[in-house]
Structures are given as C-alpha cells and as structure tokens.
Amino acid sequence: MKVLIISEHASLKFGGEAALPLHYFRVLRQRKIDVWMIVHERTKTELNQIFAHDLERIFFIKDSFLHKLLFFLGKSLPSRISYFTFGFLLRMLTQMSTKKLANFLIKEYQIDLIHQPIPVSPKEPSMIYDMGVPIIIGPMNGGMNYPKGFKDRESPWTHLFLELGRNFSNFINILIPGKIKADLLLVANKRSKNALPQCLQNKYIIELVENGVDLSIWQQEIETNFHATKKNLKEIKIVYLGRLVSWKGVDLLLVAFKDLIAILSEYKITLEIIGEGKQRTVLEKQAQSLGLIIDNNDNCVSSKIAFQGQLSQKDCAQHLKSADMMVLPSLYECGGAVVLEAMAMKIPVIATNWGGPADYLDETCGILVDPDSEASFIQNLTQAMEKLILNPDLRKSMGEMGYNKVINQFDWEKKIDRILEIYLNSISIFNKVAI
Template sequence: MRICIVAEHASYKFGGEAVLPLHYFSGLRRRGIETWLIVHARTQPELEAALPEDRARIRFIPDAWFHILLFRLSRFLPRRISEASVGLVSVLATQYLARRIVRKLIATEGIDLVHQPIPVSPRFPSLITGLGVPVVIGPMNGGMEYPGAFRHTESLFSRAAIGFGRGLSDFFNSLMPGKKRADVLLVANERTRKALPSGFRGRVVELVENGVQLGTWTASASRAKVPGKARFVFLGRLVDWKALDVVIEALGRVQEAELEVIGDGAMRDAWKQAAEQYGVAERVEFTGFLPHAECAPRLRSALALVLPSIYECGGAVVLEAMASGIPVIATKWGGPADYLDSSCGFLIEPTSREAMVEGFAAAMARLIAEPRLRDELGARGRERVEQHFDWEKKIDRIMEIYHELLPAPAPEYAAAGTAGRR
C-alpha cells in the first residue's frame, strides 16, 4: 500500500488544522507504510528539522509570486471574507500545483491512493481529482455559525458576503469537482454532512478529525497542585473568535484564580489591555507560543483548561487537556460540545456574553473549592480520550478505509511502533 497525503499546510507550529496531515503522515510511517507528503514550501525548514528521516518522502510546492500577493491582500480583509476570497484562490492555486506533483508520484512511485485531509471546510472546492487512483477527502468539520447572541461579532457586510459565498458553493464545486468525485468523504459530524456540496457520488464516513497522541499528553501520577493561586490555562491562537476576554473578565470574579495564556496571535495586545481594564493583569501571564513538548507539562500541572471560543469547529486542545487528566471548561458550541460532557468538565451555554462570563466564573470557583470533583472530572476525561480519540486508533480506522478502496486483499499491517521504516 502506497499512500500520498496532500495538504496546503503541514505544521506543528501553525495551529488549527495544519497539524492534521502530519498526524496521518507520521502515523502511517510508524506502521512502515510507504507514504509521501505534498505540502507548500512555507513549512519546509520546520518539516526538514522535525522529520529528518522522512525528508526524501516530502515534496514541497514552491512559493510563487501570486502566493505572496494574495497573502498581502488578505491582511486588509476581515478573516472570514479573506478565507472565502483571496484565501480560496491561494489554496486552489496550491492544489493545482500539488495535483501536478501527485500525478508524477503516481507515475514514478506507484501511488495507490491519495488522501487530502485539509482544508477541513466541507464547502471548500477540491482540485484533487482525475488521478486514476482512489481519493479520500477529510475528515471535514464545518457548517458552523456564530451563536445567536454573538452574530453581531461580524459586520452586516461580512455576513452577507459569507452567505453569498455559501450560496455559490455548489457552483464552485461543480467547476472544481474533487469532492463530488471523491471515493470517500470523511465528516466529523452530522452538521458537516449537511454542509457537503450536493451531487457527491462517494461514500460518506463519519470520523472525528481530531485526536490525541497519548504518549505526549499524559496524566500526572500525582494530583497534588502547586501551592498558591489556582492556575487555569488557555492554550491556542489569540484570534477574536477565541473570546479570551470572557475568561479574563471572569477572572475578576474569582480572586483565588490566575490564568496562563499559551499561544500568540493578533489579539494579544488587545487582551493584555483587557486584563488591565478588569484589574487582573497581575494574575494573567501571556507566555506566547510553546511547542507541544513544553505545553504538555504545563497542562498537566494546571487546575483546568478554559476555552471560551464561540466559533470552534474542532478544538484539539480540549482532547489534549482531557488526556492530561485535567477538567475542561468550554463553550457549549461546535467541536468542544462534541468532545466534552458533564463527566469530564463544564459546558457553558453561549446565551449572552454576560451569561458566559458568569458561567466560566462559577465553574472556575467550583473547581477551586472541590478538589475531589476536579480529580474525578480529570480521570473521566482521560478515560474518554483513551476510548474514543486516540490517534493510533484513528490510524487503524483510516487504514481500514484505505484497504476498502484498494483492489488487492487487505494485507496484515504492523502494530504501532513495531514496524521498521522502509
């Protein structure tokens, strides 16, 4: 079995969906599967340093002048309009170049199957088609809207533009029919299934897009906390829809708590100002970006993860916190609501901003006051991740899907970590 993974980005540093292609590529290579990765050259230094043994199996799409131009244009547009306009053009241009590389690999390396795990948007067109081998796309996760109480977050113009773009989704997917012609479309949930373009012919399979590497994200053997204030952690990109200001305001109502913010982004300065405004600046530490290896021990030693996002399709950090054996307090919206339940954390209804502030404050105060509860929630979270979200089990499942599409009888494959590289 010879597999080609195709992606716009593949990075441990970019955050969001960019890490997903690396999980598939690395997971398959651990099984000794002949696998190649095609990705844009903007992550070449990172990948060559992180995957030195597999450098020969990675093909980089060169950065062209139009990529630079489109990136510069995107900085002047609202996020979602940028993604649906210049972002769309940039990704499709990259896919066009990637498709040419895939065709060469099929001819020279005998690729049996092509897998395009990102973009995760179910409406985004794909040019990965007409290759003469089976194509798998996904897992996708989308069809999202802001909660009703937060629709004002976007301007009327932005909402109208996004609505218009979604209305044209079927048209664009007819012009660029990769998803309509794919052999298998993987979706994370029913919401995403409903957002797929009409007229697709492939089989739709439900598979959550996120998972956890249990060897990296481990629970602490000792549940004792470091003396001092109760430390909560936020881990993620600092972008507007993460709504970190909600937790910063909630912190003002929980005097025993402090917050560590791990990550970076455009909202960093604004949220530093919010901490000053709410009088909690001395209890909020902006750590900046940290690699996974450094994030894991910080999560393990925290009292809980807080994630007040109002537009989170996935939320891998929720699973990472659960795997680390700590409770999670998150917005009951999108991906976190798919992963989390009352057995392992708190889901806060986004009925209004004030309701969210009060909900996060109440949950934080309760976890501080009830150590037995937080230990129980943390233990149940770890169990839930082991049962449903282990990346090794996801690799097992994706290999089953690959085998179902290939004409040869399914060969036996090695257990994780036992097969040597080829």
C-alpha cells in the same frame, strides 16, 4: 499499500487543521507504511526537523509570483474575508501545482491511494480529481455560525459575504468537481455532513472524528501526577490554550476571571494564557483596565494573569501538567483539539457548548457553558470555574474520566487503525470497479 497525502500545510506550529496531515504522515511512517506527502514549502523548516529521516518522502510546493501577488492583495482585507477570497485563490493555485506533482509521483512510486485531509471546510472544493487512483477527502468539519447571542462578533459585511459564498458552494463544487469525483468523503460529525453542498449529499460518506491526541507528547509525564502531590489547595492555576483571536472569546474569560477572584478572594488564582495572535495587545490592555496583575514571569507568585506567548507542544504539556483546569471560551470552534489534549493530561475542561468541544466533552469530564448571551455566558463561566475550584474531588474525577475517554476514543493510534481500514476498503472497491 502506498499512500500519498496532499495538504496545503502540515505543521504543529500553525495549529488547528494544519496538524492533521502531519499526524497522518507521522503515525503511518511509524508503522512502516509507504506514505509520501506534498505540502507547501512554508512548513519546510519545521518538517525537516521533525522528519529528518524521511525527507525524501516529503515534496514541497514553492511560491510563484502569482502566489505572492494574491497574498499581498489579501493582506488588507479582514482575515475571514481574505481567507475566502484571495486565500481561496491561493489554495486552488497551490492545488494546481500539487496535482501536477502528484501525477508524477503516482507513476514514479505506483501510488495506490490519495488522501487530502485539509482544508476541513465541507463547502470548499478540491482540484484533486481524475488521478487514476482512489481519492479520499476529509474528515471535514464545519457548518458553524456564531451563537445567536454573539452575532455582533462578526461584521454585517463579513456575514453577508460568507453567506453568499455558502450559497454559491454548490455551483463552485460542480465547477471544480474534486469532491464530486472523490471515492470517499469523511466528515467529523452530522453537522459537517449537513453542511456539505447539495451536490455532495448522495456521495459515499463515512463519519470519522477530525482530531486525535499524540499521547507520546501529552502523557509523557502523566505518572508524576501534580494533583496527587499538591499541598496548598488554595493555590489554583487555570490555563487557556489557543490563538488570541476575537472568536476565541478570551476577552469574555478575562471578565469572568475578574469576577472569580472577587468571589474567591481567599484563593491565589493564576490564569495562564498560552498562545499568540492579533488580539494579544488588546487583551493585555483589557487585563490592565480590569485591574488584573499581569506578569510574563511564570515564577512570579503574585501574578494573576500570565501571557506566555506561543509554546511548543511539549512546553504546553508541561504547563497543563500543573493546571487545575483548562478553559476554552471559544464561540466559533469546529474542532478544539486542545480540549482533548487537556483531557489526556487528566485536566477537567470548561468549554462553550457550541461546535467541536461539545463533541468531546460531557458532564463526566468537564463543564459545557451555553452561549445564550454575553452576560449569562460570562456569569456561567465564572460559576463553572468556581465550582471546580471548590470541589477538588470533582476535578480529579473529571480528569480521570476525560483521560479514559481520550484513551478509548481519540488516540491517534486508534484513529490510524480506522483510517487504514478505510484505505484498504477504498482501494479494494476502486480496483473492482476498474476491472
């Protein structure tokens, strides 16, 4: 079996959906599967380091003058509007170049199947079609809106623009028929299936979880269990892991954290915020205005909040290893791979009962907080953190249950087992139809 992965990005540094094609390529190559990948050159340096022995299997699309022009024009727009306007044109332009290169590789290497894992948006069309081999797209994951009580997080203009785009998605997918002509569509959940444009609802669709966990990173030191040797139960470490953007709700976490340390004044509680983004400066100023001590030195025993910046996955695992819980207060999270990564480290998770985290967590391994209103959300975040702090045995049992759930359901190795079955079945069906 010879597989070609087509992707806009493949990167652990970019985070989010960009990590998915990288993991498909990584595990397939570990299993000696003949797989190639086409990706934009902006991830070239990282991929050269990770796949030093497989560089001949990775092909990069370079920026043209038109790429650079579209990127420049989109910079002045709000990020979400830019993504769905000039960003969309950029992705279609990249896919046009990708399609030309893919046609060459199909002939050169006798490719049996094409897999396009991202973009994960159910409504975004694909330029990859009529390639002479079966094409699989997904798993797609979307169909998200802000919770009702948080609509003001999105400007009226942004909301209006996105709704118009969604309403036109059926027409766009007919005009650019990659998903209509695909042999198989993968969706992460029923929400994403329902979000597919009407023209795709009768397609051959299989449900497959979007995210997985690379246990070689997130479990490499699990044997030296921090929680089993911890001596001072009054010292608590809470971790947030993710981008610092408005829809992640970190500003709400800071308010909840201030309330928490007021309630549990006898504890020394540290909140580590790991990640970078446009909101970092705003969040640091907010923490200062709330009277919280900020320190970027992880060894400072008096720090209450530590902004750690962006770290490698290996370093993130080290920080999680010494954490008592992870909190993800995101209000617009389709996936939430960090939830699974914390579970793999035997860390209980507090997350918003909205979107992706609700697909992973249950009452045995974490706490889901309903996003009914800003005031109640902050209060319930505080209460959830307080509950876990006051119940070490509960933290331990939730960590164990989360670990078992990841091992059984979200290991990338098990995910690749399933995707290989899907590949083989798609090739078989395609060849029978061709005959």
